[in-house]
Amino acid sequence: MTSEPQEYADRSYRSGPAIAGGVLLLGLAAWMGGDALLRGDGRVPLFAVAGLLTVVPLIVAFTVRPVVLAGDNRVLIRNPFRTIHVPWGAVETVRARYSAELLTEGAVYQLWAIPVSLRERGKATRHNQRLAAGEEPRGGLLGTMRGPSAPQDNQPRTAPADASVAELRELAERRREEPEAAGTVTIRWAWELMAPAAFGALLLMILWVTG
Structure with a gap:
């Protein structure tokens, strides 16, 4: 069985x-x-x-x-x-x-x-909205990291x-x-x-x- x-x-x-x-x-x-x-x-x-x-x-x-x-x-x-x-x-x-x-x-x-988690859902929504608007995704702690050293995060989130x-x-x-x-x-x-x-x-x- x-x-x-x-x-x-x-x-x-x-x-x-x-x-x-x-x-x-x-x-x-x-x-x-x-x-x-x-x-x-x-x-x-x-x-x-x-x-x-x-x-x-x-x-x-x-x-x-x-x-x-x-x-x-x-x-x-x-x-x-x-x-x-x-x-x-x-x-x-x-x-x-x-x-x-x-x-x-x-x-x-x-x-x-x-x-x-409404918080995680909200973060994913804001990230996707920035991508749709052609803005640079936030990276690092509180979004302070920018430039070549920032982690690549150019994909939609769920x-x-x-x-x-x-x-x-x-x-x-x-x-x-x-x-x-x-x-x-x-x-x-x-x-x-x-x-x-x-x-x-x-x-x-x-x-x-x-x-």
């Missing part, structure tokens, strides 16, 4: 800054929670356990977990609390507005792994999220009519993250009320 990573091995989209931030937050949570468990008095260790049960799954869900995996026949969207399998035949379009979205069968699914969405949209349009790309959308909830987070939050509430 073909494994999930092999089935979706063609293209993978993740947010590097989100993963880096998540790793840092997990390290901070482990340090603070571990210190409270080892050195805390009274009910402090219980609060630490409840806090870790609540916080760690949420950090993983919103930073490390999101990914979009695109294969020849379908796309997998792993968001914080859901995993959506969408065959290309069911995809209407993929777009990037204030967030990256995939539209299918009357539903809209956000692509958490492809965050849209914001990273817009480039990823365009690639997914092109793949959907190309594979939509293939027989292998037919099928229905399936969704699986991430109970392995939701259950411990809910239990930890409930335990925190009980400890707070009975404290």
Whole structure:
């Protein structure tokens, strides 16, 4: 049986800054929670356990977990609390507005792994406008580098999220009519993250009320 990573091995989209931030937050949570468990008095260790049960799954869900995996026949969207399998035949379009979205069968699914940066989009737009106007592209720090030593940047730019969405949209349009790309959308909830987070939050509430 073909494994999930092999089935979706063609293209993978993740947010590097989100993963880096998540790793840092997990390290901070482990340090603070571990210190409270080892050195805390009274009910402090219980609060630490409840806090870790609540916080760690949420950090993983919103930073490390999101990914979009695109294969020849379908796309997998792993968001914080859901995993959506969408065959290309069911995809209407993929777009990037204030967030990256995939539209299918009357539903809209956000692509958490492809965050849209309005700042990057604005930089690309201004750069392309300067090229269209025949102006010299800015180079170096704050656009201060000019002349022969400046980096060559005479090509149009596209914001990273817009480039990823365009690639997914092109793949959907190309594979939509293939027989292998037919099928229905399936969704699986991430109970392995939701259950411990809910239990930890409930335990925190009980400890707070009975404290």
